[in-house]
């Protein structure tokens with residue numbers, strides 16, 4: 001039988017089924033009902049923030065967070081060159097300009113040494129992204145933001161439960177965004193969440209996610225809002241899932257250590273690096289290939305693995321390869337590290353449903369493809 005190993009297969013707890021059934025039985029299937037609020041409270045408290053504002057996906061969370069910070073046309077927002085497109089698309093939705101900063105080669109996160117070169121009078125927000133579950137250099141980023149009076153919005157979509165120097169990802173910026181997409185550590189199928197300690201920002205975010213009804217009177221709109229509401233069914237699923245986060249994080253860390261052991265001696269494969277003061281949640285297990293040493297290109301490796309039923313993904317593509325970004329880039333904009341990891345990076349099956357046997361198959365397949373010289 002063809003043994004397919006997907007890049008991500010989610011695991012849903014039995015609790016989640018109970019919660020979702022209760023929501024169904026209650027008849028409250030829209031965004032009305034108690035579970036959205038319950039998830040907002042549970043999630044905010046898990047991250048250590050006062051307010052949680054749930055939305056229909058992580059991209060919407062970024063968009064609403066930017067709007068709540070007052071970002072709009074004429075503003076610039078610093079984003080990493082190496083990230084999922086949703087980070088900069090959300091900036092474009094607001095009419096502001098994304099300004100890209102290359103990544104550091106070790107963790108693939110925004111290179112803090114290059115941020116200040118890109119800050120101008122128009123810079124309003126810095127968006128660090130905790131790539132593949134490894135926290136960005138938050139102490140440095142917060143210092144830079146303080147020096148230049150810019151705000152910080154963490155894109156913590158990939159790092160739910162991750163920590164930087166003992167503090168949770170998503171608890172540093174003014175308002176921070178998470179995704180609950182099916183491949184995320186806490187999932188609601190589709191879904192997202194903002195967290196903040198600032199009541200004014202929380203109120204604004206609630207208005208932007210729900211058509212901006214005026215505070216005084218519903219159906220009178222005093223701003224341009226969106227229908228980005230989360231449903232009660234999603235909220236119920238999230239309540240079931242968040243209860244299991246510690247288990248999921250342990251499994252992710254166990255998986256990474258098993259892959260580390262299985263792949264450590266394969267020539268030409270660079271494994272994920274974790275800084276000593278970071279709790280990495282290994283959202284995805286990303287590897288870099290040295291074509292020369294491994295004896296095969298990344299594309300060929302991906303193809304060969306696919307022939308064996310093993311799904312992999314390319315790393316994110318650089319801004320220079322995004323047609324929609326052409327007008328926001330200067331001809332001489334170069335993102336050397338991003339372009340390098342884009343060329344050589346791939347991630348291997350990393351979902352919570354992965355078994356030891358499957359991980360062993362993935363590692364053996366990679367080893368068997370190494371071409372000894």
Ligand SMILES: Cc1ncc(COP(=O)(O)O)c(C=O)c1O
Pocket residue numbers: 057058059060083084086087129155157158179180181190191192
């Ligand atoms: C870094 C990052 N930001 C934002 C998002 C967008 O989240 P969503 O797919 O829930 O809209 C993702 C999703 O994978 C992501 O990885």
